[in-house]
Amino acid sequence: MVIANDTEIKKIWQLLETVTDPEIPVLTVTDLGIVRDVKINGDSVEIIITPTYTGCPAMDMISMNIRLVLAENNYKNIRVTSVLSPAWTTDWMKEEGKRKLKEYGIAPPNPKQQVCNDKLFAADEAVQCPHCSSHHTHRISEFGSTACKALYQCDDCKEPFDYFKCH
Amino acid sequence: MTDQELIKRKLDYSLHLADTTLILSQRNAEWCGHGPVLEQDIAITNISLDLVGQARNFYQYAAELINQSNDKPIHPATEDSLAYLRTEREFKNCLLVEQPNEDWAQTILRQFFFSNYQFLLYQELQKSNDRQLAAIAEKSLKEVTYHLRWSSEWVIRLGDGTAESHQRMLQAIDELWRYTGELLNAAEYEKEAGTDPSLFQPQWLSKVKEVFDEATLPVPEKTFMQSGGKTGTHTEHLGFILTELQYIQRAYPDSQW
Numbered sequence: 001m002v003i004a005n006d007t008e009i010k011k012i013w014q015l016l017e018t019v020t021d022p023e024i025p026v027l028t029v030t031d032l033g034i035v036r037d038v039k040i041n042g043d044s045v046e047i048i049i050t051p052t053y054t055g056c057p058a059m060d061m062i063s064m065n066i067r068l069v070l071a072e073n074n075y076k077n078i079r080v081t082s083v084l085s086p087a088w089t090t091d092w093m094k095e096e097g098k099r100k101l102k103e104y105g106i107a108p109p110n111p112k113q114q115v116c117n118d119k120l121f122a123a124d125e126a127v128q129c130p131h132c133s134s135h136h137t138h139r140i141s142e143f144g145s146t147a148c149k150a151l152y153q154c155d156d157c158k159e160p161f162d163y164f165k166c167h
Numbered sequence: 168m169t170d171q172e173l174i175k176r177k178l179d180y181s182l183h184l185a186d187t188t189l190i191l192s193q194r195n196a197e198w199c200g201h202g203p204v205l206e207q208d209i210a211i212t213n214i215s216l217d218l219v220g221q222a223r224n225f226y227q228y229a230a231e232l233i234n235q236s237n238d239k240p241i242h243p244a245t246e247d248s249l250a251y252l253r254t255e256r257e258f259k260n261c262l263l264v265e266q267p268n269e270d271w272a273q274t275i276l277r278q279f280f281f282s283n284y285q286f287l288l289y290q291e292l293q294k295s296n297d298r299q300l301a302a303i304a305e306k307s308l309k310e311v312t313y314h315l316r317w318s319s320e321w322v323i324r325l326g327d328g329t330a331e332s333h334q335r336m337l338q339a340i341d342e343l344w345r346y347t348g349e350l351l352n353a354a355e356y357e358k359e360a361g362t363d364p365s366l367f368q369p370q371w372l373s374k375v376k377e378v379f380d381e382a383t384l385p386v387p388e389k390t391f392m393q394s395g396g397k398t399g400t401h402t403e404h405l406g407f408i409l410t411e412l413q414y415i416q417r418a419y420p421d422s423q424w
Contacts, residue, residue: 054307055220084224085302087309120319120381141206142317143213147310151206167309 005040012038012045015069022061023146026104029062033092036083044077045070050088052167053147090167102130107152107163127163129154139163168359171237176360177297178232179259182249183356183397184300185225186260189250190405191281192218193412194268203271210317214278217310224303226250251416255399255406259354262396263346265405272325272335276343279318283374284350286315287367295362319378326382336384348392357397 016035021027029035029049037048047066051059063080070078090109098108107130124139134156142165144151149162168176195215202208226246233244242248263281268274289311292304325332351368372386379386395401415422 051220051306053217053220053310054224054303055216055218057216083302084306085298087302087306120316120323120378122316141210142313143206143210145209147213147216151209 008040009038012040012047012070012075015073016047016066019062019065019069021058022065023058024101024104024106026100027097029066031094031097031100033094033097034062034088044079045075046079046081048081048083050083050086052088056147058146088167090164093164101164105130105161106149107161109164109166125163125166127152129157129159130161131159132157137161173360174232174236176356178229178236179354179356180361181225181229181232181300183259183354184361185222185229185249186258187264188218188225189222190258190260190408191264191277192216192222193408194264194266195274195278197268198274207271211274211278214314214317217307217314221303221307221310222250224306228299228303247416251413255401255409257399258401258405258409259397259399260401260405261346261349262393262402263343263350265396265402265408266343266346267404269339269342270335272332273339273342275318275321275325276336276339278314279322279378280343280347280350280375282311282315282318283371284364285311287370288362288364291362291367297360300361319374322378322384323382326379326384333383336382340384340387344387345391345393349394349396352392352394354397 013030013035016038017028017030019029021029021032032052034049034052035047036050037046039046039048047070049059049063049066059082063082066080067078093109101108107127110125110127124137126135127137127139128135129137129152132154134154136155137152138155140151140153140160142150144162144165148164148167150165151160152163153160192215195211195218198208198211199215200208202211223246226249229249230244230246233239263277266273266277286308289304289308293301293308295301295304322336326336327333351364351371353363353365357363376386393402396405
C-alpha cells in the first residue's frame with residue numbers, strides 16, 4: 001500500500017496549497033514553508049506545522065483552516081500538530097511565494113540574511129521597493145503591522161511599504 | 168532527587184519562565200495606543216506579542232507536566248487556567264518585569280535589562296536536555312535578538328540625547344538597577360531543572376557597560392539588590408496587574424472569547 005499512501009499524501013499537499021495565510025491572503029501555507037510534514041496512519045491524517053512567530057495570531061486560524069479543508073474533502077481524524085524545532089526561517093519561503101508577495105505590494109525577504117544579529121545601528125538592509133523596483137529605500141521601523149514585517153519607504157516613488165523581514 | 172521532585176522543579180521552572188514573559192508582555196501592552204510615536208507604539212506592542220507567544224508555549228508545557236503528574240487535578244490544567252487562575256503568591260516572575268512603565272525611559276531600560284538577560288538565557292536554554300524547553304528557546308531567540316537590538320539602540324538614543332532624556336535615563340537606572348540582581352541569581356529550581364543565570368552574569372554586565380558607555384550613562388556601583396519574585400514574594404505592583412489581567416475569568420468563570 002506504499003504507492004497508494006504516496007498518492008494520498010500528494011493529494012493532501014495539493015489541498016494544503018489552497019490554504020492561505022489570513023493576514024497575507026496571497027500566500028499559501030506551503031509558500032510560507034510552515035508545513036513540515038504530512039503523515040497518514042490508517043484513516044487518520046496528521047499535518048505537522050511550525051509557527052512563524054511565537055505570538056502570531058494567524059497560527060490558530062491557519063490550523064483551523066487546514067482542518068476545514070481536509071474535513072471538506074472527507075478526511076476523518078485530522079490532527080494538526082505544531083512543532084517548534086527546527087525554528088522556522090524565511091529561507092523556507094518558496095520562490096513562488098516571494099514573487100506573489102512582491103506582486104501583492106509587500107517586499108519579500110532578502111535571500112541572504114543580513115540583519116538577524118544584535119549589532120547596533122546596523123545599516124538598513126537594501127530592500128527593493130515592490131512598487132517601482134528601486135533599491136533606493138530606507139527603513140522607517142523594524143516593527144510593522146504584523147510580527148513578520150518591517151516598515152520601509154521608497155525614496156524614489158515615495159510610497160511606504162511593508163517588508164517581510166528576514167527571520 | 169526522585170523523579171517526582173525533578174518534575175516539580177521543572178514545573179516551577181516552566182512557570183517561572185511563563186510568568187516572567189506574561190507579566191512583561193502585559194506591562195508593554197499598556198503602551199498600546201499611548202506610544203510616543205506611532206512606529207514605537209507598534210514596536211513595543213510587537214514585542215509584547217512575541218512575549219505572550221513565548222508565555223503561551225511555556226504555560227502549555229507546564230500544563231502538560233501538571234496533567235501527567237501523580238497528583239493531577241480533577242480539571243486538567245490549561246495555559247489559560249495557569250495564567251488566569253493563580254494568585255499573586257503563586258506567580259514566579261522576576262520583580263523587574265512587574266515594575267510600572269512610568270515614562271518611555273523606564274520602559275526602554277526595563278526592556279533592555281530584560282532582553283539582554285533573555286538573549287543569554289535562551290542561548291543556553293536551547294542546549295538544554297529538556298527538548299521542549301530547548302525548542303521554545305531556539306524558536307524565541309530570533310525574536311529576542313530584535314528586542315535586544317531595538318532596546319539597546321533606544322538606551323543610547325535617550326542616554327546620549329537631550330539633557331532631559333539623559334536625566335530621565337538616570338532616574339530609570341536609579342529605579343530599576345536594584346531589580347537586576349535577581350535576574351542573574353538562580354532560584355533552587357533554576358539550578359536543578361534549568362539554566363543557572365549566574366553563569367552568564369559577566370556577559371550580561373559587559374553588554375550593559377558597552378551600551379551605557381555609548382549612551383554616556385554610568386554603570387551603578389555594587390548596591391543592595393531586591394529579590395523574592397522567583398519564589399512568590401512580589402512588590403506591591405503585581406497584585407494590580409493580576410487584578411486587571413484576570414478580571415474577566417474571575418468575574419465570569421470559563422467565559423470564552
